[in-house]
Amino acid sequence: xxxxxxxxxxxxxxxxxxxxxxxxxxxxxxxxxxxxxxxxxxxxxxxxxxxxxxxxxxxxxxxxxxxx
Numbered sequence: 001x002x003x004x005x006x007x008x009x010x011x012x013x014x015x016x017x018x019x020x021x022x023x024x025x026x027x028x029x030x031x032x033x034x035x036x037x038x039x040x041x042x043x044x045x046x047x048x049x050x051x052x053x054x055x056x057x058x059x060x061x062x063x064x065x066x067x068x
Contacts, residue, residue, distance in 0.1 A: 004033035011061060013051050020044045023054055025064045041067045 006029045014022040025041045041064045045054050054060045 003031040004029060004037060005031045006033075006037070006065065008064075011055075013054070015047070017047075019047055021047055021049065021051075021054065023061065025061060025067075027064070037065070041065075043067045 006027050008025060009028050010026040012024040022042065022044050027039060029037050056062065
């Protein structure tokens, strides 16, 4: 699993709930990625975080492969 290439296709921020922001990351991948790599990752964040915060913070979009 050392030759996995991922590419983000789409990032969606759902702000319909005033308490949380639901983030969905759709990716495409190729190479030796193993069975744990998915095409869709979702995580919720408290609404107090802006989209810029969510994109750049530890545990945010930049770490989407760690979302389970």
